[in-house]
Amino acid sequence: xxxxxxxxxxxxxxxxxxxxxxxxxxxxxxxxxxxxxxxxxxxxxxxxxxxxxxxxxxxxxxxxxxxxxxxxxxxxxxxxxxxxxxxxxxxxxxxxxxxxxxxxxxxxxx
Amino acid sequence: xxxxxxxxxxxxxxxxxxxxxxxxxxxxxxxxxxxxxxxxxxxxxxxxxxxxxxxxxxxxxxxxxxxxxxxxxxxxxxxxxxxxxxxxxxxxxxxxxxxxxxxxxxxxxxxxxxxx
Numbered sequence: 001x002x003x004x005x006x007x008x009x010x011x012x013x014x015x016x017x018x019x020x021x022x023x024x025x026x027x028x029x030x031x032x033x034x035x036x037x038x039x040x041x042x043x044x045x046x047x048x049x050x051x052x053x054x055x056x057x058x059x060x061x062x063x064x065x066x067x068x069x070x071x072x073x074x075x076x077x078x079x080x081x082x083x084x085x086x087x088x089x090x091x092x093x094x095x096x097x098x099x100x101x102x103x104x105x106x107x108x109x110x
Numbered sequence: 111x112x113x114x115x116x117x118x119x120x121x122x123x124x125x126x127x128x129x130x131x132x133x134x135x136x137x138x139x140x141x142x143x144x145x146x147x148x149x150x151x152x153x154x155x156x157x158x159x160x161x162x163x164x165x166x167x168x169x170x171x172x173x174x175x176x177x178x179x180x181x182x183x184x185x186x187x188x189x190x191x192x193x194x195x196x197x198x199x200x201x202x203x204x205x206x207x208x209x210x211x212x213x214x215x216x217x218x219x220x221x222x223x224x225x226x
Contacts (some may be wrong), residue, residue: 008150034214043114043202043217044153088153098215099167100152 003027006089006101014109019046019076023089023101030091030099033065035074038086047087048074052084079108112205113138115220122224123193129190131221133203138183140206143215144176149198156201159186193225 006023013019021035031052036044048063050056050072056063062075072091076083086103113136123129124177133142144156157165166179172202179187190197204215 004152006152032214036217041220041222043116043219046214046216049214090153097155097158102150102152 003099004089004091004101007104008102010105010107012107013079015079015081017079017108018108019079019083019106019108020073021076021087021089021104021106022071022073023091024071025091025099027091027093027099028067028070029093030067031094031095032092032098033063033072034090034098035061035063036088036090036100038088040085044088081108084108107109111217112139112207114203114205114216116218116221119219120222120224121172122226124226125194127193128189128191129193129223131189131201132137133186133188135184135205140183142180142186143204143211144178144186145204145217146201147202147220152175153202156188165208180188190223193223198223198225 004025004088028031033050036048038044050063053065053067060077064073084107086105088103089101090098092098115134117132142159145153146156147153156169156171158168159165159178159180161180161183175191177189200220202217202220203218206215
């Protein structure tokens, strides 16, 4: 089993819909959880950062971490065509390297 | 947050040659990281570059193939040596937002390398 699993998509949703992206992981030592957005031909951009379990909201984005299920989610409300990108989950244990998912390609259809 | 720039943004190289990629951070950071991103794959850490010491390489990556320099707290280079088509990839450098922070990273725009 890979340390981090992420469905590569592509995921296509109509503009205005709520988008749900998620990752599962196997390492119970992970404490830091991140979501990156990567536009085509650009470097990954940090979107959300969460420590341990719980929810974090930033504008239209909400990150959820469920450590008991080893499952993290990113929700995008009122999705826009500009949200079309690849979304990578990432996580790490304390003082350890960051492990990335393969990324989910998201298309928001106007 | 750190602003990170990379040069070149892309290059097309011949088999057997070497390419040096530069990474500049707008603030002083203790650690810088080099990643490879192949199509359809997750980001793979190549090595961690600490200023004043030799880089630490991940399993599967060796110094002879990917020599790294870290001459000061804002700059690093990665050389891809004796290139083959399998080295075609995007190479990214990253750094934590604060000196000493280890729990997240910001990325440069990447260098897209094609080896013929």
